[in-house]
Amino acid sequence: MSRIASVFKPGHKALIAYLTVGYPDIETTYKVASVLADSGCDIIELGIPFSDPLADGVTIQRASYQALKQGTSRQTCLEVAGKLSQKLTMPLVFMTYYNPVFSFGLEAFCRAVAGAGVDGLIIPDLPVEEGSELEAITRKLNLDLIYLLAPTSTGERVSIVAEKSGGFIYLVSLTGVTGARKTLPAELEEFVRRVRKKATQPLCVGFGIANAEQARRVAKVADGIIVGSRLIQLIEEDGTLSSLKTFISSLRVALG
Amino acid sequence: MTASRRLPDGRGYFGQFGGMFVPETLMPALKELELAYAKAQADPDFQQQFQHLCRHYIGRPTPLYAAKQLSAKIGAATILLKREDLAHTGAHKINNALGQGLLAKRMGKKRVIAETGAGQHGVAVAAVCAMLGLKCIIYMGEEDIKRQSPNVFRIKLLGGEVRPVSSGSRTLKDAINETIRDWVSNVNDSYYLLGSVVGPYPYPMIVRNFQSIIGQETKEQILATYQRLPDYLIACVGGGSNAIGLFHPFFSQKSVKFIGVEAAGKGLATDKHAASLAVGKVGVLHGTKSYLLQDDNGQIMPTHSIAPGLDYPGVGPEHSYYKETGRATYVAVSDTQALEGFKLLSHTEGIIPALEPAHAIYYTAELAAGLPSDKLIVVNLSGRGDKDLDIVYQAEGREL
Numbered sequence: 001m002s003r004i005a006s007v008f009k010p011g012h013k014a015l016i017a018y019l020t021v022g023y024p025d026i027e028t029t030y031k032v033a034s035v036l037a038d039s040g041c042d043i044i045e046l047g048i049p050f051s052d053p054l055a056d057g058v059t060i061q062r063a064s065y066q067a068l069k070q071g072t073s074r075q076t077c078l079e080v081a082g083k084l085s086q087k088l089t090m091p092l093v094f095m096t097y098y099n100p101v102f103s104f105g106l107e108a109f110c111r112a113v114a115g116a117g118v119d120g121l122i123i124p125d126l127p128v129e130e131g132s133e134l135e136a137i138t139r140k141l142n143l144d145l146i147y148l149l150a151p152t153s154t155g156e157r158v159s160i161v162a163e164k165s166g167g168f169i170y171l172v173s174l175t176g177v178t179g180a181r182k183t184l185p186a187e188l189e190e191f192v193r194r195v196r197k198k199a200t201q202p203l204c205v206g207f208g209i210a211n212a213e214q215a216r217r218v219a220k221v222a223d224g225i226i227v228g229s230r231l232i233q234l235i236e237e238d239g240t241l242s243s244l245k246t247f248i249s250s251l252r253v254a255l256g
Numbered sequence: 257m258t259a260s261r262r263l264p265d266g267r268g269y270f271g272q273f274g275g276m277f278v279p280e281t282l283m284p285a286l287k288e289l290e291l292a293y294a295k296a297q298a299d300p301d302f303q304q305q306f307q308h309l310c311r312h313y314i315g316r317p318t319p320l321y322a323a324k325q326l327s328a329k330i331g332a333a334t335i336l337l338k339r340e341d342l343a344h345t346g347a348h349k350i351n352n353a354l355g356q357g358l359l360a361k362r363m364g365k366k367r368v369i370a371e372t373g374a375g376q377h378g379v380a381v382a383a384v385c386a387m388l389g390l391k392c393i394i395y396m397g398e399e400d401i402k403r404q405s406p407n408v409f410r411i412k413l414l415g416g417e418v419r420p421v422s423s424g425s426r427t428l429k430d431a432i433n434e435t436i437r438d439w440v441s442n443v444n445d446s447y448y449l450l451g452s453v454v455g456p457y458p459y460p461m462i463v464r465n466f467q468s469i470i471g472q473e474t475k476e477q478i479l480a481t482y483q484r485l486p487d488y489l490i491a492c493v494g495g496g497s498n499a500i501g502l503f504h505p506f507f508s509q510k511s512v513k514f515i516g517v518e519a520a521g522k523g524l525a526t527d528k529h530a531a532s533l534a535v536g537k538v539g540v541l542h543g544t545k546s547y548l549l550q551d552d553n554g555q556i557m558p559t560h561s562i563a564p565g566l567d568y569p570g571v572g573p574e575h576s577y578y579k580e581t582g583r584a585t586y587v588a589v590s591d592t593q594a595l596e597g598f599k600l601l602s603h604t605e606g607i608i609p610a611l612e613p614a615h616a617i618y619y620t621a622e623l624a625a626g627l628p629s630d631k632l633i634v635v636n637l638s639g640r641g642d643k644d645l646d647i648v649y650q651a652e653g654r655e656l
Contacts, residue, residue, distance in 0.1 A: 032446065051555040055279045055437045061423060073553045098277055099540045103554030125277045129267065150281035152443060159285065175281055176441040214512070256439065 003091040003119045004144050004167035007042045007224075008202040013255040014224030015040060016204060017231055018023075018095060020047040020063040021080050022072030024235070029080055032235060035245050038086050040252030044084070045122065045226065048077045048096035055124040057179030059229040074100055074109075078116045085117025093167075094145065095122040102177065103136070110137045120144035120167045128160050135164060142169075151175050151191050155198075162199035170203045170226065171195060173218075180210035180230045184217070192221040210252035219255045227251065263577070268457020273573035276456040278436075278543045285443045290458045292363045302358065309354055310469060313387065314344045316351075318470075320634070321478040325604040326621070333624040333631035338474050338502065340638045343611065345380045347639030348470060348498045349451060353380035355466030357388050360447035367391045367442065370392075370449040371435040373400055373428030373494070374565035374612065374637055375407025377451030382416030392416040395434045397426040400564050407643050425558045428494075430592070432542050444520075452495025452553070453572030456543030460572050467501025471544045474634055475505055482632060486650060488623070490515045491636035493586065493614045494530065494566035496575045498638035503584065514584035515623070516575060517616045519561035521591055528560035532571045533579050533586040546573040562591035562647060563611035565639075590616040595651055597621065598641065610639035611647065 007014050017036045021029050036044055049072055056064070077094070085092055094113060101109050101123065113121065120143055126134065128147055138145040144167030149158060152175060161169060169181035171192060174185050185191075188205070195203055205218045207228030218225050234244045263270045276286060296302040310316040318339045327335045340348035360368055368390045372378030378394040385392035394411050398420050401408050411418050424430040432455075437450045453460045453467075471489075478486055489506060491499035493516035506512040521529035529535075532547045540549035541556055549557045549569040561567040578584035589597070594611055597618030602608045609617055613636065620635045627633075641648075 051424065052433050054433045054542075055440065057437075065423075068555060097540075099548075099550065099556070100554035101546075103537070103539055103550060103552075124279050125540070127276060127278065127280055127283050129283070130275055130277055148280045150279070152281050152284045154284050157280075161280075172279075172281060175443060177437050 002142065002144050002167055004043065004093070005202070007091060008168070013219045014042040014202070014204060015251055016045055016226040017041045017253055018045040018047060018065050018226060018228030019218065019231060020060060021047055022049065022067035022070050023063040023232070024066060025070060026076065026080065028235065031241060032244065033084050033088065035241050036248060037090060038244050039248040041248060042224070043091050043093060043097050045093045046077060046081055048074060048094055048100055050097040050100055053097060055177055057177040057229060059180070059232050060178050063232050067119055076103060078112050081118050082116040089180045092117065092120040093120040093122055094118050098123050098126050106134055107137050110141050110143055114141045114143055120146050122146045122170060124148060128164055131164070138166065145248065146170055148172055149195055151185065151187060158195055158198050162201070165201055168202040168204050168224065169195065169199055171203055171222065173205050173207045173209070176207065178207050178229055180233060181208035184208055184214055188218070191223050195232040211249045215251045215254040225251070264457055264461055266312050267371065270574045270577035273546050273576040274457055274460060275545050276543060277540045277545065278456045279440055281440050282443060286458065287458055293359060293458060293462050294364060296359055302362065306355055306358060312430060314350050315342065316469065317473040317477070318333055318342050320474055321560060323605050326601065327624070329604050330621050332622045332629055333627040333633050334629070335620060335624055336478070336632065336634045337637045338470060338634055340470060340498065340636060341607070341640035345379065345383050346642065347376040347610065348501060349377040349380040350383065351469055351501070352463050352466040352497060353377065353384045353449065356449045356462065357381070360390060360449065361388050363447065365445065365447035367393070367446045368449050369393045369395070369435050369438050369446050370451060371428065371431035372451065373403040373431065373567060375400065375411065375562070375643060376565060378411045379407050379414065381449050382411045382414035386415045393419060393438070395419050395421050395431040395438070397421045397428060399426040400428065401549070403647055404537035404564055404643055405646070413501050414464065417571060427564070429556065430495065436542070441493065452497040453500045453574060454495040454542055454544060454570055460544065460574055463497050464500045464504055464574060467497050470498065470501035470505050470636065471503060471505030474502060478632070478634065484632070485509055485512050486632040486634045488513045488515060488631070488633040490517065490616050490620050490633060492517045492566060492612045492638065493533070493571060493575060494519070494568050494612065495570070496572040497638050500574055502634070502636045507583070514578065515619065516584055516586045518588045519563060519566035519615060519618045520588035521560040523590060524588055527557065529588065530559040530561045530567050530569065531588040532569060534588045538576070541570045544573050546576045547571055547579070561652065562594055563615065565610070565612040566615065587619055589618050593618045593650065598648060607637070608641035609637055610641045611644045613638045
């Protein structure tokens with residue numbers, strides 16, 4: 001069982017937190033990671049910033065733009081991950097777009113990722129149709145290639161992803177881009193159940209989750225939640241990170 | 257069936273280029289589009305409707321004009337202009353906008369979204385949406401809104417809504433990002449009417465096929481008048497739709513040489529150009545694998561061209577395939593040279609070209625000077641220059 005899969009235990013709902021590496025700066029990235037680890041997160045998703053993040057809403061777009069402006073490179077992200085994996089016991093996952101991976105060279109990138117102690121990859125513009133080469137490489141290196149499913153995914157697509165996704169399946173809660181939302185779609189439970197019928201992997205829901213009440217609702221049907229944009233907003237609002245800490249703790253409580 | 261007609265393959269690839277690199281949310285919509293297009297293509301009623309409107313709405317066939325004064329000035333080969341500037345709304349963009357507009361209507365979509373760079377695609381989409389009774393939203397970079405203001409006004413007059421894009425370089429690339437984000441959010445009721453041979457499969461194929469009417473007409477016209485095929489086909493390349501439209505029907509006629517002209521901006525040695533085929537590396541942007549202007553970290557680089565329609569860091573995957581297989585040659589022409597081409601055609605033929613095909617005109621004049629007089633060159637005059645008067649005035653001032 002992979003380190004990511006081992007996070008999911010009966011009765012325990014996973015809390016997965018996203019942060020853009022290098023936003024607002026590298027020093028803050030380390031501090032935020034410590035706060036996340038100390039307040040009950042199970043997996044940290046490290047975002048390697050990309051110039052054209054087309055699945056992301058304004059919050060992560062802005063964070064990515066600023067991080068790149070600060071000179072955050074792939075190498076920076078690998079170094080940050082390397083240090084965090086030494087310090088923390090929890091699994092780490094990289095989230096980035098396909099071009100930064102492709103231009104590094106798929107195999108070289110995966111070797112560097114594994115070398116940095118990272119456990120998996122999430123690539124939102126890589127559907128299963130285009131993933132076979134990366135799947136073979138990640139399998140060889142014991143990395144989890146985590147695929148996404150969306151409310152628009154057909155039954156046939158759910159089956160294919162259920163066959164291929166490593167670690168867990170990332171369920172996109174809504175038809176849209178990332179970003180904090182006041183409400184989640186009414187069809188969310190039905191979507192999760194629909195995937196559950198075909199998948200044996202844990203199911204984690206992300207996109208839009210911005211408060212404890214939403215987390216509680218999702219936890220009733222899914223195995224974990226992924227939060228991102230709301231965390232970035234809190235880092236922007238309160239540089240002492242105490243709001244972030246309070247928020248993460250409230251999610252942990254809500255997840256039970 | 258020619259070899260190129262069989263491309264893209266079943267996975268949407270032209271050799272190693274193309275594919276479908278998009279968020280999962282859009283995959284079902286792309287499959288739906290592929291299916292709907294295949295049905296429309298096989299339906300004689302759809303084809304007839306398209307042909308009818310090409311004739312009566314767009315004003316096709318556009319002339320193949322012998323530019324005798326231009327040829328005489330250069331004193332060499334015969335230059336023929338495919339007059340897409342005379343098509344309704346002033347550029348070749350209308351061919352694809354009409355085809356996909358009809359497809360959107362047939363699919364029961366009520367809301368059409370599109371990106372635009374120079375504004376020509378935006379104007380074409382707005383016109384077609386007005387005619388078909390579809391809601392129309394156009395994303396346009398703030399930088400392009402500033403430099404192509406006549407087209408912004410035209411889109412609005414045609415009932416389209418222009419949404420300014422302020423992210424990134426605020427040009428075509430960012431307008432495409434924003435249109436994709438809109439599509440991800442409204443995929444159930446919206447049709448994304450992509451304007452060039454870029455993006456995920458099936459767009460590069462659909463846009464190519466609708467634009468192929470340019471090359472098909474050219475072939476008929478040149479055979480009727482000169483009883484032979486041309487020696488050269490020349491077109492400017494940003495995303496590459498006017499070039500593919502001209503080239504593709506001649507794919508199997510190997511004696512016909514294809515030359516694509518990219519924007520060298522302020523020079524290929526600077527970082528202010530848009531020549532992705534000339535100096536880019538293979539990568540993935542906007543859903544497709546193709547040549548790209550990117551840095552060593554795989555980040556997309558800012559581009560520059562005096563012609564907003566060429567100001568894009570990627571290029572259609574079929575062009576990358578043509579480059580790799582040697583079927584086409586790609587060259588680059590600078591801002592200053594494009595302005596020379598702009599003036600040359602205006603003075604010799606009384607035709608003001610858009611700045612995009614002005615790149616192709618300049619290269620044609622260079623090439624023709626060294627060719628014997630029995631050679632036939634067809635240049636795609638993909639659009640007219642009214643939209644560019646401001647830019648040219650800024651660049652040339654009173655000296656013009």
